[in-house]
Amino acid sequence: MSAFGFAGRARHRRHLALARRPVSGEILDDGWRMRRSGNDALPDSVQVDRTGFDSGGSPTTHRQHLPISTRVRMPWPDHALPSPTDLAMSDHIFASDRISGTVNGSLRESPKPIAAWVMPSNLIVDDTISWEIVAFHRDGRADPGTGIGRQVACVKVRGSDGVNRTDWQLVAVTSLSSGVVQEDQPSEVFAGTLDISTLGEGAVWLEAEVYPWVGVEASVLRSEDVSSRRGFSRRYYCKDAAKAATPPLVYVASTGNNETGAVSTDAATALAAPCLTVGGAMERAHAVLGSSAGALDGLRIRILDMVNIGTPSFGSYAQDIAGVVIERAPGVSRTTAVAVLDKSFRPFFSTSSLGENALMLVDVTLRLGGSFAFSGETASNLHVTFWNIALDTNGQSQVRRASSHFSAFGLDIVGRTSFSTTTSGELRICRGVTGDLDGRELEQWVTIGCTLTNAGNASLSNTYEDGRIIYNNAFLSPAAGTTPILFNRSAAGTGELGSIAVVQNLFETTDTTSLVNCSLSADNARGDLTHCVVLHNTNPGADGIGRWNVANDDTSGTRRAHGYVTFKANLLSQLNTKGDIFAGASLALADASERTGNFAFHHGAGCAGNYTIYPNAGGGGLACGFADPGLGSVEEGGDPLFIDDRSVSGTGGVYDAGAGDGDYRLAGESPARALLAQPVLAFDMQGQPRGTGAQAAGCYA
Incomplete structure (x- = not known):
C-alpha cells in the first residue's frame, strides 16, 4: 500500500501509436463518435484537415492526426459491453473538417473564444491607449512555428470615434502583463499600445476580434457583436489632449475647507487650498468647472491624509465618459492617503452618453466606516473601479453597491470581506485581489490573478451569460463545506x-470537511x-x-x-x-x-x-x-x-x-x-x- 492508503495503481492512456490505416466509417452528428462500417480493425487515428485561422487572422487549414481513444460502451444496464459499431474520438470533429476515408456527418462547429479585456478603461487619453486581453478556446495548441502554447491564433484591436477608425493592431504572441495591475500571479495576456492620433477628440473606443486556431468565420469573437457591459464589448475612453496633459485637480485634507477649496490645473495652486471631504471637492469642482456635458471627466481628487468621502449636497453632476479619479497625492504613501466611506457615497452623476457613469479609486486606501454603499442613479448606474488600492474593511463584512457596478484591478484587502451577488449591480472583474473572504461568496464573472483565502460558495447574478473566466488564481484554505467555483443551473x-x-488555478484544501x-x-x-x-x-x-x-x-x-x-x-x-x-x-x-x-x-x-x-x-x-x-x-x-x-x-x-x-x-x-x-x-x-x-x-x- 502507498502512503495514500491504496496500491497507487495508475491507469495510463498514452495512445502513442499513430498508424494511419485507412478508415471506413462516418463521424456521427455529435462530432465525437465514429461509426464503423463493416468489421474493419480498430484504427489508431484519423487524418483531419481542419478549417481555421493562422497567426495573421487569415483563413487556413491545419492538418492534424486525431487518435481514436476507445470503443464507446453501451448505456446502463448493458454498460459492461462495448458498442458493436461506435468508436470514441479523442476530440471533437467539426462540420467544416475534412477526413480522409471517412464521411463527416458532424453537425457541430467550433465555438467562439472566451475572452475579456483585463485593464481599466473610462480614462482620459491623448494619442495612445494601452490594452490587455486574455483569451481561451477549446482548440488551444502549440504555435506551428515556435511550438509554444497559445490558446488562440491572434487578437486584433482597433480604435474608433464613430467616424474614423485606426488600422487593426494584430498581436499573435502572448506575454506576461506589464504590471499595470498588481497581482501575485502574473497573467499571460495579449497586449498592445494603440496609436489613436488619427481619431478626433471626445468619445473613442476600442474594438477587438479574437481568432481561434480552428473554426469558421462564425467562430471569430467580435466585440461589436457583444452588448453586455461586463462582457467582451467595446471599451470607452475620452480623448482630450489638454486634460491628459493638465487635468483639473482638487486636493482633500483633514485640515481643508469645502467652501474655499481650489480647483486648478496647477498642482501648487490646488494643493495650497484643499477641501475637507471628497464630496465637498466634487461640489467645488461643479461650481468651478460648470455643468456642461463631461465637465467633470478626468477630474482628479487627491488625498493628502485620512479624510471622509462624505457625499455632495445636491445633484446633477456632469460626468460623461472618463471617470472622476480619487487618488493619493504625489509624495504621500498609500497608507497615509485614506478615504473613509463614512456614509453612502452618491456622486449624483446623472448625465452620460454611455448610459452609465464612472468613478475610479487609484492607489489610495479605502476604509469602510460602516455599512455604506457606492450609489449610482437608476437611469444612469455608477461603475466604480478600484485600481491598485488597499481596502481596510474595519470590521465590515461586505463592500456594498446600489445601482452600481464594481471592477477591481489590484486590491489588497486588510481584514475580511466579501464581494457577493446583488441585484443592485454587477461585479465585472476581480483582477489582482488579495485577501480573506471570510467564508463568504464571491461573485465570479472574470476572476484573474487573485489570491483568495477562506473563499465560500461562488455565485453569479447571471449564470448563463457567455464569457466567465477563472484564471491564474490561488484559492487558499476554502471555507469548510463550500464550493469556490460553482457553475450550475438550479432552476x-x-x-x-x-x-x-x-x-491554471491552485486550490490548497486544508480543512477536513x-x-x-x-x-x-x-x-x-x-x-x-x-x-x-x-x-x-x-x-x-x-x-x-x-x-x-x-x-x-x-x-x-x-x-x-x-x-x-x-x-x-x-x-x-x-x-x-x-x-x-x-x-x-x-x-x-x-x-x-x-x-x-x-x-x-x-x-x-x-x-x-x-x-x-x-x-x-x-x-x-x-x-x-x-x-x-x-x-x-x-x-x-x-x-x-x-x-x-x-x-x-x-x-x-x-x-x-x-x-x-x-x-x-x-x-x-x-x-x-x-x-x-x-x-x-x-x-x-x-x-x-x-x-x-x-x-x-x-x-x-
Whole structure:
C-alpha cells in the first residue's frame, strides 16, 4: 500500500501509436463518435484537415492526426459491453473538417473564444491607449512555428470615434502583463499600445476580434457583436489632449475647507487650498468647472491624509465618459492617503452618453466606516473601479453597491470581506485581489490573478451569460463545506450554461470537511456545458475532500447534454462524472439508460494529460469515472511528489487538517510530468515559460 492508503495503481492512456490505416466509417452528428462500417480493425487515428485561422487572422487549414481513444460502451444496464459499431474520438470533429476515408456527418462547429479585456478603461487619453486581453478556446495548441502554447491564433484591436477608425493592431504572441495591475500571479495576456492620433477628440473606443486556431468565420469573437457591459464589448475612453496633459485637480485634507477649496490645473495652486471631504471637492469642482456635458471627466481628487468621502449636497453632476479619479497625492504613501466611506457615497452623476457613469479609486486606501454603499442613479448606474488600492474593511463584512457596478484591478484587502451577488449591480472583474473572504461568496464573472483565502460558495447574478473566466488564481484554505467555483443551473428545466474557462488555478484544501472545490454542472444540478475550457489546475486534497465534479447527467426529471468540455493537464485529488450507471445503480432513475449527456467527456473526448491522485467517488469504477480518461492521462496515480504538500492529508475517513502555505511545484521525478503531448499555454502560474514539448499536469511547469 502507498502512503495514500491504496496500491497507487495508475491507469495510463498514452495512445502513442499513430498508424494511419485507412478508415471506413462516418463521424456521427455529435462530432465525437465514429461509426464503423463493416468489421474493419480498430484504427489508431484519423487524418483531419481542419478549417481555421493562422497567426495573421487569415483563413487556413491545419492538418492534424486525431487518435481514436476507445470503443464507446453501451448505456446502463448493458454498460459492461462495448458498442458493436461506435468508436470514441479523442476530440471533437467539426462540420467544416475534412477526413480522409471517412464521411463527416458532424453537425457541430467550433465555438467562439472566451475572452475579456483585463485593464481599466473610462480614462482620459491623448494619442495612445494601452490594452490587455486574455483569451481561451477549446482548440488551444502549440504555435506551428515556435511550438509554444497559445490558446488562440491572434487578437486584433482597433480604435474608433464613430467616424474614423485606426488600422487593426494584430498581436499573435502572448506575454506576461506589464504590471499595470498588481497581482501575485502574473497573467499571460495579449497586449498592445494603440496609436489613436488619427481619431478626433471626445468619445473613442476600442474594438477587438479574437481568432481561434480552428473554426469558421462564425467562430471569430467580435466585440461589436457583444452588448453586455461586463462582457467582451467595446471599451470607452475620452480623448482630450489638454486634460491628459493638465487635468483639473482638487486636493482633500483633514485640515481643508469645502467652501474655499481650489480647483486648478496647477498642482501648487490646488494643493495650497484643499477641501475637507471628497464630496465637498466634487461640489467645488461643479461650481468651478460648470455643468456642461463631461465637465467633470478626468477630474482628479487627491488625498493628502485620512479624510471622509462624505457625499455632495445636491445633484446633477456632469460626468460623461472618463471617470472622476480619487487618488493619493504625489509624495504621500498609500497608507497615509485614506478615504473613509463614512456614509453612502452618491456622486449624483446623472448625465452620460454611455448610459452609465464612472468613478475610479487609484492607489489610495479605502476604509469602510460602516455599512455604506457606492450609489449610482437608476437611469444612469455608477461603475466604480478600484485600481491598485488597499481596502481596510474595519470590521465590515461586505463592500456594498446600489445601482452600481464594481471592477477591481489590484486590491489588497486588510481584514475580511466579501464581494457577493446583488441585484443592485454587477461585479465585472476581480483582477489582482488579495485577501480573506471570510467564508463568504464571491461573485465570479472574470476572476484573474487573485489570491483568495477562506473563499465560500461562488455565485453569479447571471449564470448563463457567455464569457466567465477563472484564471491564474490561488484559492487558499476554502471555507469548510463550500464550493469556490460553482457553475450550475438550479432552476427546473434545461439550458446552456454559457462559455466558461477555468484555467491554471491552485486550490490548497486544508480543512477536513468534505467539499467540492469545483462544480461544473454537477450533482443534482442543471445546465449544459457547451464550451468549457479547463486547463492546468492543481488541487491537492485527500480522497474526496477538495474533489471536482464535472459534466454530470444525474438529476431527477432533467436530462443534460454536454458538448465541448476540454479538460487537459489538470492535477486533482479526485475527479468525478456521473451519468447513466450512477443514475441506474444508485438513484434507480427510470430513464437511467438515457442519461448519456456526459458520454463525450466520459469517453475522453477533449481530455488529455490529466493526473488524479485518488480513485473517484465510485472507488475507481465507471459509475463516477471514465470509460477513457483521455490521451496521456493517469488515474489513481498516487503521490504526485509535490515539493511541500501542506494540504489536508489522510484517507479512509481519517484526516488531518493541513497547515497551508505549501509548495505545489513538482519534484523532478514526479509521475505527473510530461503527460500533455504539446503545450496549450506559454507561461505557468509563476510566470515561468512552459517551453515546447510535453507538459506536466498542474499549474506549474
